[in-house]
Amino acid sequence: METAGTAGTPARTAARTAARPGLRERKKRRTRDALLRAALELFTTQGYERTTVDEIAEAVDVSQRTFFRYFPGKEEAAFAVQEMVEAHFVDSLRARPPGEAPLEALRRSLLEGWDTISDAVGSVVPVELYLRMFRVIESTPVLLAEHLRRSAQTEERIARLLAEREGLDVDTDPRPRLAVAVFGSVMRVTSCQWSTREDAGAEAMRELTAAYLDQVGPALTGNWRTSPRR
Structure with missing residues (x-):
């Protein structure tokens, strides 16, 4: 707790200054965010393959050279926000209670991720723009590949995190990779279904994801001929 005698000490002032990004770093972050927003706007309005790096740089009034300081190419810009979303999910999974069953931890992390997606991307791009870009990725062969x-790399990362949570060796126990393979397949089916819907907003994606995840158990272990259809 600070007192009147310590609040303004040079040491505390220096600590606060060190904790805040400097002016140069803030400017670099603003430039990167502006380039990213411009790239996604162009990708979603005129198409990924028809958009050039020069057009992205021109939209922000910077040089092509400046663009390449922040992104190795168009592809990295196209996936930058997706990487933020995936990192948000992994952080959420890492924070789940250790006694929670693996698939339940995955389910809750994903749904909570959708509930807080604006925290993950909102300071950089609108959630609506991220979702539009996701549809571009789904419909552009080079980006989909x-x-x-x-996704395969992310699934391996998640499998290793699950193994660590459960005290397992991911290279000798197949369960973490199997669980993540099932989970990843559900996400793939959900994404494909969502991308064809007219109400393709964040809430629609969350509801569809929850509905599909709730069917994992019955689909894998139930008798399809006697189980009620939903």
Whole structure:
């Protein structure tokens, strides 16, 4: 607790200054965010393959060279927000109670991620723009192929996190990878279904995700001929 005699000490002032990004860092962050927003706006309005780096840079009134300081190419800009969302999910999963069953931890982390998605991307791009970009990824073959490759890497990361939570060796116990494979397949089916709907907003995606995840148990272990359809 600060007292009147300590609140303004040089040491505390220096600590606060160190905790805040400097002016140069803030400017760099603003430039990167502006380039990212411009890229996604162009990708979603005129198409990924028809958009050039020059157009993105021009939209922010910077040089092509400046763009390449922040992104190696268009592809990295296209997936930058998706990476933020995935990092948000992994952080949520890591924070789940240790006694929670693996699939339940995955389910709750994902649904909570949708509930707080604005915390993950809202300071950089509107959630609506992220969702539009997700549909572009789904409908652009070159981006979809890269998305699947990146998803495989993310699933391996999640499997290792689950194994760590459960005290398992992911390379000798198949369960973490199997659980994540099932979970990832559900997410893939959900994404495909969501992208064809007219009400393709964040709430629609969350509801569809919850409904599909709730069917994992019955679909894997139930008798489909006698189980009630929903």
